[in-house]
Amino acid sequence: MAAANTSTACVGTSRSRLSRATQTLKPVRRQVARREVSCSVSNVFDNAKEAAGKLAAGLMASAVLAGGLQPAAAITYKELQGLTYLQVKGTGVASTCPVITGSSTTASDLAPGEYSVQNFCLEPTSFNIRDESQKRPEFVKTTLLTRLTYTLDNMTGKMTIGKDGTVSFKEEDGMDYAAVTVSxxxxxxxxxxxxxxxxxxxxxxxxxxxxxxxxxxxxxxxxDPKGRGASTGYDTAIALQTRSDADELEKENNKNVQPMRGSMVMSIVNADADTGEISGVFEALQPTDTDMGAKPPKDLKITGVWYAQLDRA
Structure with missing residues (x-):
């Protein structure tokens, strides 16, 4: 009987100890769980901050042009050739024209003659549109909506420099157009x-x-959304066949894709007679999109910098 009481007492003691140990472990488990949840939430916030930072960087890059700033620090042509694809990717360098540094010569030092133009590059720094809604129409600043893909590069042409300092220049080929949208x-x-x-x-x-x-x-x-095109598609809107000759629908039905004309002024600021590199600034005027003749074009003024290489023809 005494042995049985002793055994029962030991079992009771073990159960009480186990109960106390379980009660002790519960707060520890709660603390560990809180730490795990806290770490998970912290990781989520860190990832969100990183993603937000990347998004903000992209938006800032898209808004760079609106402030008249270059998307990246321009480098020389030789430095650009020394970079790999991964070194250029995402830096904005691909949207810049090379610069000329350390040259002791000027444009007047270029020898007269005929040259072939290589790596001709035009880098806009501002897009301004004439606002016709004002009493005195003037060019206003715009905000870039498309990505930093507006630079024209790898163009070729011919340049002739006369003995009297006259210049004739003709662009012939290359990446000489880019679709851009501004606001x-x-x-x-x-x-x-x-x-x-x-x-x-x-x-x-x-x-x-x-x-x-x-x-x-x-x-x-x-x-267009109604299936009308310049060389294909319907002649008129399907639901408006009886009004196909209406004056207000003439421009919408008769698509016009004829090219228009623009003008540009260029100035040589830097030149290296030894390497044949020249660079400077430009200002161009051209019309905007007409929606295939349905809308009147707006006047667009583009200013920026340019670069080219001259080789003896």
């Missing part, structure tokens, strides 16, 4: 095809100017 201060989006196609200029080493072709923003095979 007016009121929020209206304005698409256009930024280009320097067939640029033909004459002047002096200090300044030369000429005209260029502005192709239609949409091609002849593009069809």
């Amino acid at each position: 007016l201060p009121g929020g209206e989006p304005v698409p256009f095809l930024y280009t320097a196609r067939e640029f033909d200029a004459k002047g002096t080493l200090e300044s030369f100017s000429g005209d260029f072709t502005v192709p239609s923003y949409r091609g002849a095979t593009f069809m």
Whole structure:
């Protein structure tokens, strides 16, 4: 009987100890659980902050042009050739024209003669549109809506420098157009095809100017939401066949993709007679998109910097 009481007492003691140990472990488990949840929440917030930072960086890069700033620090052509794809990716360097540094020569030191133009590059630094809604129409600043893909690069052409300092320049080929969309201060989006196609200029080493072709923003095979196109699709809107000859629908039905004209003035600021590199500033005027002739174009003024390499023809 005494042994049984002793055994029962031991069991009771073990149960009480186990109960106390369990009660002791519960707060510890709660603390560990809280720490795990806290760590998980912290990781979520860290990931969210990182994602938000990347998004903000992208938005800032898209808004760079609106402030008239370059998306990245420009480098020389030699430095650019020394970079790999991964070193250029995401830095904005691909949207800049090379610069000339350390040159002791000027444009007047370029020898007269005929040259082939290589790596001709145009980098806009501002897009301004004439606001016709004001009493005195003037060019207003815009906000870039598309990505940093507005630079025209790898263009080729010909340049002739006369003994009297005269210059003739012709653009022939290359990446000479880019689809861009900007926003007016009121929020209206304005698409256009930024280009320097067939640029033909004459002047002096200090300044030369000429005209260029502005192709239609949409091609002849593009069809609007009602299936109307310049060379394909319906002649009129399907639901409005009886009004196909109405004056207010004439421009919508008869698509126009004829190219227009623009003009540009260029100035040589830096030149390296040893390497044949030249660079400077430019200002161009061209029309915006007309929605295939349905809307009147707006006047667009583009300013920026340019770069090219001259090789003896």
